[in-house]
Amino acid sequence: MENIETNTNISSPLGARGSLMFGLLDCNNFYASCERVFNPSLNGKPVVVLSNNDGCVIARSVEAKVLGIPMGEPAYKLKELIETNQVHVFSSNYVLYGDMSHRVMNTIALFAPEMEIYSIDEAFLLLKGFENIDFKVFGENVVNTVTRNTGIPVSLGIAPTKTLAKVANKFAKKYKAYKGVCFIDSDEKREKALKLTEIGDVWGIGRRYSKKLQYYSVNTAWDFTQRTKSWVRQTMGVVGERTWMELRGTPCFEMESPKSKKSICTSRSFGEKLTELAPISEAVANFAASCAEKLRKQHSYGCVLTVFIHTNPHATNQPQYYNQTVMQLSVPTNDSTELINVALRGLSSIFKEGYRYKKAGVIVSEIVPERPLQGDLFDVRNREKYNKVMSVMDSLNDSYGKQKVKIASQGFDRKWKLKNEKLSPCYTTNLSDILEVIADEELPV
DNA sequence: TCTGGGGTCCTAGGACCC
């Protein structure tokens, strides 16, 4: 009931009755938690999930954090630690995580009039018209329901701005006594929370600014709010100024509705270094096809296509090469065959013999909404026909599993293929996915 | 010798996020 009393406190501009509050809900150690849901024997044990190619650590259970495994650490450096502590290691399984994310989002959507999905494991809630509500009761209900429905533990922060909701969320996660819910609804609580928050932990203040601010003796979020607006503006531009305002309780960031993407990128590091054009072409064809698919999913066309390749920048003892080419498409398109053709042409223009390539990628930009095709005098392509081919291909792949139908140049060689030796089964999706994973891993190609 | 001023558009690079 404490929160209701402070709500009515006139001296406090925060959380006044009837005003807007933002909730930030995020999943604790999301990828690690997903692995645990279907394998409860992992509970209480250290779990880490690796990035694509089994490169570096991108998620850790609490037990793994306690062992001192840092985020982003390359897996090979951890070999000993992993073995001696019996850390359970997983390759990332985005099919599984994506599906679990859906379940979480569907559950929390029931609790607020408006929700903004911010990332795979986070969503903002708009708490509008919640007069006289007890945030503690409300929040615990949300948190408990999500955990009961999905098996994923979550935390909820509630505050008058998005940035403060992020701060509150960190406390909810950090201190068990909060039972997963923390709210900042008075200036007293705000001051207390900001004084306990390191400047680098503030949403919007990254490594660079954090260092710079510390140089100026700004060590906590509170220190930051005590600087003048003009000082912040001068030091960090408008972006920093917004963060400053938000931390002082004035909202600058609204709820955002889902927008279609302005650029779409598919890129991967190769499982092994590649020196020949052929396997890189196969990879790039697949990246282009993937971009085309993403475009079709959001019903848009791309006008510009970029291809890039590079060697391993960490291998400083080897000759380095980075290049990219940017190509204007003659007609906006989301046709796989067309994007593949352009991408391959681009690739051969930048490919040079004599290097060990580590990574390649395709970026589609200047994205426009799908619209009726306009006749172009010089456009010889039968677009109607190809559109039909693409939609048939998409629906087959939707029903029977990814990549069941593809363009010839995407190939079967897959020399560029990712390393993912510790992949868990896609428990939640259909059987053919599971079969495909098994086939992928166990059959000789 | 002395060499305007204002506007727009584009791009590269920097900073951030998860």
Next chain:
DNA sequence: TCTGGGGTCCTAGGACCC
């Protein structure tokens, strides 16, 4: 031997125009 991938926004500076 082995170091991820996919985004966004802002700014400064150059090119160009009148």
